[in-house]
Amino acid sequence: MTFSILTLNLWNINEPLEPRYAALAAGFKKLRPDVVCLQEVYRDPKSGRSQAELIADMCGLTHFVEQSGLAIFCSQPAALLTSAALPQFAGDPPRHVVLAEFLIEGRALLVINTHLAYRPEMIEGRRKQVEALLAAIKRQYPESGGMAKILCGDFNDVADSPAIRAVLNSDEKFIDVFAECHPNDPGFTYSPRNRYVEQSWTLDERIDYIFVNRDLMPKDCAIVFDGNNGLDFASDHFGLICRLEFLPPTLRVG
Numbered sequence: 001m002t003f004s005i006l007t008l009n010l011w012n013i014n015e016p017l018e019p020r021y022a023a024l025a026a027g028f029k030k031l032r033p034d035v036v037c038l039q040e041v042y043r044d045p046k047s048g049r050s051q052a053e054l055i056a057d058m059c060g061l062t063h064f065v066e067q068s069g070l071a072i073f074c075s076q077p078a079a080l081l082t083s084a085a086l087p088q089f090a091g092d093p094p095r096h097v098v099l100a101e102f103l104i105e106g107r108a109l110l111v112i113n114t115h116l117a118y119r120p121e122m123i124e125g126r127r128k129q130v131e132a133l134l135a136a137i138k139r140q141y142p143e144s145g146g147m148a149k150i151l152c153g154d155f156n157d158v159a160d161s162p163a164i165r166a167v168l169n170s171d172e173k174f175i176d177v178f179a180e181c182h183p184n185d186p187g188f189t190y191s192p193r194n195r196y197v198e199q200s201w202t203l204d205e206r207i208d209y210i211f212v213n214r215d216l217m218p219k220d221c222a223i224v225f226d227g228n229n230g231l232d233f234a235s236d237h238f239g240l241i242c243r244l245e246f247l248p249p250t251l252r253v254g
Helices: 017-031 051-059 123-140 162-168 177-181
Strands: 002-009 035-039 063-067 070-074 080-085 096-104 107-115 148-154 208-212 216-224 239-246
Touching: 002 107, 002 148, 002 208, 017 051, 035 051, 035 107, 035 148, 051 063, 051 070, 063 080, 063 096, 070 096, 070 107, 080 123, 096 123, 107 123, 123 148, 123 162, 148 216, 148 239, 162 208, 177 208, 177 216, 177 239, 208 216, 208 239
Parallel strands: 002 035, 107 148
Antiparallel strands: 002 239, 035 070, 063 070, 080 096, 096 107, 148 208, 216 239
């Protein structure tokens, strides 16, 4: 079977909220993801409700978990939920990783959502945070094989950075889904052409990722909420969606 997962840094409650919510609702209606991971989830200032509650209604995924500004939505309830604090550095807020296990069509799926340190110079810090989140996965699942795993989020780092290399070189055997599907496309997810990006920013960067292990086969992957294909900007980040297929154990990649 195939299913789709979408990741997006929600950009918390920055204005203009109503047009951004409208773009999200329209996008979810068009894309119909089966799993959604969001970063920077806050409390809506007008309703007082968690943005996770509001977005669960928008995307039609009534089951969600929310911790430390990270939310994971799915059509199925989480069978297991755990989280871990990541190393913290001066000038940056606390960072976490959230792990939620779901049962999809009888197959166990671990979804891991995170948001790493922001400041550009914190290159080594983000590498240490990746090591910590990989250790959290290992503690929960000491055997690396046999469980389909997705790691996604806002890594605030480019594809050749130490943090991303640490993900790809880990025992989990993660692959970068966008790079796998579009090897010649830079896949920028943060860009000054986004009207919500601070206009003093001049760089195009790919800093949001979906990684999967060898129990999943990427079918396709796309940048969304980027002003193209009828999907308006909903955040200062673009989103990323991919369609995946469970592989039988005998056909695992790698």
